[in-house]
Amino acid sequence: MATDRLRVLLIEDDPRLGPLIEQVLAEVYDVTRVEDGEAGLAAGLAGDFDALVVDRRLPGLDGAEVVTALRKRRVVAPILMLTALGTVRDRVDGLDAGANDYLVKPFEFDELLARLRALTRVFTGEGTELAIGEWRFHPESRAIYSPYDGRILLTDRENALLRLLAENPLRTFSRRQILEAVFAADEQDGTVDTYVHYVRRKTDPDIISTVRGQGYRLGQL
Numbered sequence: 001m002a003t004d005r006l007r008v009l010l011i012e013d014d015p016r017l018g019p020l021i022e023q024v025l026a027e028v029y030d031v032t033r034v035e036d037g038e039a040g041l042a043a044g045l046a047g048d049f050d051a052l053v054v055d056r057r058l059p060g061l062d063g064a065e066v067v068t069a070l071r072k073r074r075v076v077a078p079i080l081m082l083t084a085l086g087t088v089r090d091r092v093d094g095l096d097a098g099a100n101d102y103l104v105k106p107f108e109f110d111e112l113l114a115r116l117r118a119l120t121r122v123f124t125g126e127g128t129e130l131a132i133g134e135w136r137f138h139p140e141s142r143a144i145y146s147p148y149d150g151r152i153l154l155t156d157r158e159n160a161l162l163r164l165l166a167e168n169p170l171r172t173f174s175r176r177q178i179l180e181a182v183f184a185a186d187e188q189d190g191t192v193d194t195y196v197h198y199v200r201r202k203t204d205p206d207i208i209s210t211v212r213g214q215g216y217r218l219g220q221l
Helices: 017-026 037-046 063-072 088-097 109-124 156-166 175-182 189-202
Strands: 007-011 030-034 051-055 079-083 101-104 130-132 135-138 143-146 150-153 208-211 215-218
Touching (some): 051 063, 063 079, 079 088, 079 109, 101 109, 156 189, 175 189, 175 215
Parallel strands (some): 051 079
Antiparallel strands (some): 130 135
């Protein structure tokens, strides 16, 4: 039985690569392609897309600026960022802007399609629900539903942090315990504080409680 194809917004200005990506994606998805950041932002805000593929370097608005603006306007569709910038700092900047995944050029089209399949599977299957007051948290899909703002998508690290606390609502975790459970072993304690701030900023300041001298625990909303 035929099913509706997922809709993908491609924001890519490369005159040779852009049409090639569009052609490959069009074999699976209903694709809309635009070629600059401002047009991409307008299309992302106006259209109901199931996923977005955004180049990092765009005329008009940078790709990270486009993603940040979309997330601020509560566009929650998963975003795959494409870039020729392969440093760790560049990847972190893209993910912190709100992208869900990052693919460095040059890449194989099979990998591009695989990444999109993974992102859209996560997006369309919410999975187990954890209640945090009136908030509904779905860690398998990295989504949390606000009682007043709707669906909010978390990054991998934000999701892992909140999941640890939500699955152990009566326990207080030290920064070191959170680092060992969620982050890389060589990260500093300040990384935990940074991501607590990110989760609070996206959701509610009281969703994570600070226990003075001990660490963090799930908040009482």
